[in-house]
Amino acid sequence: MSAHARRSGAAATRAVKPAECLQCEIRHLALCSAVDDPDVQRLQALVTHVWFYGGQTISTEGDPSEHVYNVASGTLRLYKLLPDGRRQVTGFLYPGDFLGLASIGTYAYSAEAVGAVHLCRFRSRDFKNLCDELPKMNSRLLEIANDELAAAQEQMLLLGRxxxxxxxxxxxxxxxxxxxxxxxxxxxxxxxxxxxxxxxxxxxxxxxxxxxxxxxxxxxxxxxxxxxxxxxxxxxxxxxxxxxx
Amino acid sequence: MSAHARRSGAAATRAVKPAECLQCEIRHLALCSAVDDPDVQRLQALVTHVWFYGGQTISTEGDPSEHVYNVASGTLRLYKLLPDGRRQVTGFLYPGDFLGLASIGTYAYSAEAVGAVHLCRFRSRDFKNLCDELPKMNSRLLEIANDELAAAQEQMLLLGRxxxxxxxxxxxxxxxxxxxxxxxxxxxxxxxxxxxxxxxxxxxxxxxxxxxxxxxxxxxxxxxxxxxxxxxxxxxxxxxxxxxx
DNA sequence: GCGAGTCGTTGATTTGGATCAAAGGCGTCG
DNA sequence: CGACGCCTTTGATCCAAATCAACGACTCGC
The missing domain is CATH 1.10.10.10 (Winged helix-like DNA-binding domain superfamily/Winged helix DNA-binding domain)
Incomplete structure (x- = not known):
């Protein structure tokens, strides 16, 4: 890819034929571990694979949330900004992690690719509908939210004390x-x-x-x-x- | 009540005849807003009302989580400690708030009554079973977890920057x-x-x-x-x- | 090869908030 | 009442980390 493409925020994604979800190496880490093979295929039907280069923005704080993502490879940084530019990185996402918990409404933080990343993308609405049909997905999401909450509290202890x-x-x-x-x-x-x-x-x-x-x-x-x-x-x-x- | 009782951690709770959940003034704020009247009565069948005085401990970080709670009145402080005693208060809970999201396993933080509080207590297992039967409860819990997560991120920005x-x-x-x-x-x-x-x-x-x-x-x-x-x-x-x- | 840009390191100095210290409120109880 | 304990306020001093300031290592494009 050209240096121009690497810097550009415009052509942020490109889709290519994905590896099958059933063979995914990090499936056991991800959301997808919540459901059985037949249901994973329903997930797969909804997925778009997207790639980002280092520094590209995946989503911006306050924007309406149209997609949710699984990190397939690479690292993301999540952050919030103050009006004068001070930044707090609220977390990093690694392979298997889920982006878009607060998938209704707007993103609570911005997300950027740290290096090259490969994401599995779902439209929020499709994803939500699927969750409503598969109760296991909802409990898994709750589990993920709880883990993140515990991590956030640990981070508050770190930042405060x-x-x-x-x-x-x-x-x-x-x-x-x-x-x-x-x-x-x-x-x-x-x-x-x-x-x-x-x-x-x-x-x-x-x-x-x-x-x-x-x-x-x-x-x-x-x-x-x-x-x-x-x-x-x-x-x-x-x-x-x-x-x- | 005696000054002794106020200081004691021993007799932490006492049960009295509760007001009916259907008439609860803060129902619209709480978890209970997720379900209809018939299901609220199923909740009510599981509830024990408990009172704590200022300074009393409701739950301790690391202990197995046996109960979850709704705050009916009063304020709680949630906190984590470092080995040398430094403390980070991770949040305050007000009427309508829910305590015990990470209800599986152990509490991620300690909870204490700031002043006098009235809590609606559920056994974690009963509560979990009911949630599994009422999908709306699970989505409401997810919603609550997301709100808390957003608040936690805001707090990280505050503490870090x-x-x-x-x-x-x-x-x-x-x-x-x-x-x-x-x-x-x-x-x-x-x-x-x-x-x-x-x-x-x-x-x-x-x-x-x-x-x-x-x-x-x-x-x-x-x-x-x-x-x-x-x-x-x-x-x-x-x-x-x-x-x- | 070389200038420009980016990133990380290191040093000098400053400073916001911590720590140390003491003195007022205020409720409780003997 | 008056002494005690607890909390809050206020003042003096200190210090960990921020800020300010270079500089070296690397990369990239020309």
Whole structure:
């Protein structure tokens, strides 16, 4: 693809023949795990596969919500803005995650692709109708909402009461858990997002993130073989630093 | 009741003959608005009315969740603790609000009565069974979860990126909205919670809350006729200070 | 190869809110 | 009543993280 296309927000999607949902590798992680094979095929009938490049906007806070998505691959950042431009990243979505819980009305936050992402897209109305027919879908959605709520409360604790070191340590432990879920290494962690994303997620500045990483590195708690790869050399120490139960 | 009983955590509840659910004044605000009169009576068959005094614990983070509740009157604070005692109040519950969304497994946070409260209690299992029978209940729960999620994201923005004045201003506007919902004055606001609760909700200290109130007062934006009553003298200015869209 | 742009790091300085300290209200109870 | 305890306010000081300011590493297009 051209550099122009990469920057453009216009041609945001292109559809190609999807892999069958039944063979989907992350089905067990996603919403789709809620229903049996016949019903997955009903889902598949409604899906459009779309791809975005890094930096492209998937949805904007306040816009009417026309679609819901499953993340098939890549990472999304969700964020809210203040009128003067201050940004709070409210979360990152990884493969298997669902975007569009508050699917009635308007999006509560904006969503952007961190790097290249592949999404399974559904029209909100179709999706809603299907949910009404398949009660298991609704309970699964409730389950997802509850998980997100618990995560949000944990994040409030972090933002309201934790120090910079504790925030960074908690963040890495959270990423490690995420990696386990995706059957990746719990020790070597790729950071798809930029420093600014991490800062805006943890309620810090880029400089504080950078300095805190340096301290953790010089203390031998982590290693930074590349600027977007962390190795958790001493996970126990990291857990202590995160001040978690 | 004796002062002893007021302090004790032991005799936390007592049951008395409840008002009929069909006549409940806050039914339109609560979960119960989801179902028709016949089904409300099925709910009523499962309910136990319980009362708590200020400071009493309703549920504790990490404990198995045996009950879910509707707030009939009074205010609850929900909070999480760090091992060293730092506290983050993740939210307050007002009449009509539901406690126990993550009703499967363990409570994600602790809940305490701010003042005297009256709760409608259900056994989690009974409640779950009823939800499975009444699809409208499940969609209503999902709706509630979505609302809470949106509120949590708003709170993350506040905790991660707003200044002390902005936090206090946002908090008062939020209380004003709550008051409108409960058909109370949008201008004269009672604060059932202590300064410490407000501080732990907004990620500040008691002293900063107090000083910020003084500044808002001397700027003529609010009045404080009593220490737990605020009058929003200049709501427009308050909205500006809150930095909201 | 080279200038421009982006990102991350590092250093110097500032500052908003925390911490430390003390003194007023106000209700309770002996 | 008056002493005690609890909460809130206010003042003085401190500090963690923000801000301001360079600089180095990398990429991209020309």
């Amino acid at each position: 934790k120090t910079a070191v504790e925030r960074i340590a908690s963040f890495f432990l959270h990423l490690a858990d995420q990696n386990v879920k995706l059957k990746r290494s719990p020790v070597v962690i790729d950071l798809p997002m930029r420093r600014g994303d991490i800062a805006d997620y943890l309620g810090l500045t880029i400089e504080t993130v950078s300095r805190t990483l340096r301290r953790l590195k010089s203390d031998g708690v982590i290693a930074l073989p590349e600027s977007n790869r962390v190795v958790l050399s001493d996970a126990d120490r990291l857990r202590e630093l995160a001040e978690e139960g | 707003k200044t002390a004045v902005e936090r206090i201003a946002s908090f008062f506007l939020h209380l004003a909205d709550q008051n409108v919902k409960l058909k109370r004055s949008p201008v004269v606001i009672d604060l059932p919670m202590r300064r410490g609760d407000i501080a732990d909700y907004l990620g500040l200290t008691i002293e900063t809350v107090s000083r910020t109130l003084r500044r808002l007062k001397s700027d003529g934006v609010i009045a404080l006729p009593e220490s737990n009553r605020v009058v929003l003298s200049d709501a427009d200015r308050l909205r500006e200070l809150a930095e909201e869209g």
